[in-house]
Amino acid sequence: MGKHGVEILDLNVEELIGMLNQALAEEWLAYYQYWIGARVMEGPMRSEVEPELLLHANQELGHAVLVVGRIIQLGGTPVLNPAQWPKLSRCDYDEPNDPYIQVILEQNLKGERCAIQRYKEIADFTNGKDHATHAMATTILNEELEHEQDIEDWLTDLDRLKEDLRRSACKLAVRGVCQTKVGCQMISILPLEEMVLVTVPPGVLSSLVTLVITV
Ligand SMILES: [Fe+2]
Ligand SMILES: [Fe+2]
Numbered sequence: 001m002g003k004h005g006v007e008i009l010d011l012n013v014e015e016l017i018g019m020l021n022q023a024l025a026e027e028w029l030a031y032y033q034y035w036i037g038a039r040v041m042e043g044p045m046r047s048e049v050e051p052e053l054l055l056h057a058n059q060e061l062g063h064a065v066l067v068v069g070r071i072i073q074l075g076g077t078p079v080l081n082p083a084q085w086p087k088l089s090r091c092d093y094d095e096p097n098d099p100y101i102q103v104i105l106e107q108n109l110k111g112e113r114c115a116i117q118r119y120k121e122i123a124d125f126t127n128g129k130d131h132a133t134h135a136m137a138t139t140i141l142n143e144e145l146e147h148e149q150d151i152e153d154w155l156t157d158l159d160r161l162k163e164d165l166r167r168s169a170c171k172l173a174v175r176g177v178c179q180t181k182v183g184c185q186m187i188s189i190l191p192l193e194e195m196v197l198v199t200v201p202p203g204v205l206s207s208l209v210t211l212v213i214t215v
Helices: 003-007 013-040 046-073 082-088 101-126 131-174 181-189 192-199 206-214
Strands: none
Touching: 013 046, 013 082, 013 101, 046 101, 046 131, 101 131
């Protein structure tokens, strides 16, 4: 940025550059969290959610482009070494060791809430003092809020899917398709991924097995 552009800012520019570099590190980690999570993810709704997670990943990269551009405009140096990302980031990178969709989504949700806090702080810090950074921070903040909402909606859909399945299994049990009521109760308290194991053993009719496996 030209000298005058920096001189008119009514705030500590070095402190702001520091915050923006933290945000930049967080964006890269968020990108990889989404990108690798989408690729290893397993479970119901996977085919619907995967492209949306990859879209979120690309939007995080878009945020990194905006942030790095502003750091340079302010006369700062963007973080140059990826080894610095986890040191600068306040948001955790959660290794997706468990590929179950609900776990992946909860990891991403945690990251979004961390990003929302980051851009709120940058927006507060620059409000009325650095209009350009403030506008950028609120633009990114709005996208992070949309990301949070998307993930919360998928988690709600996933819970409903599980609940519908439990109800269906119980209805079948009441109609005598499932072995016993005890079996129904067992099914109703088990997480979805374990239900297949419960219903596969002999004695359970194939319709129920098919129902569970296809979800
Ligand atoms: Fe972001
Ligand atoms: Fe996001």
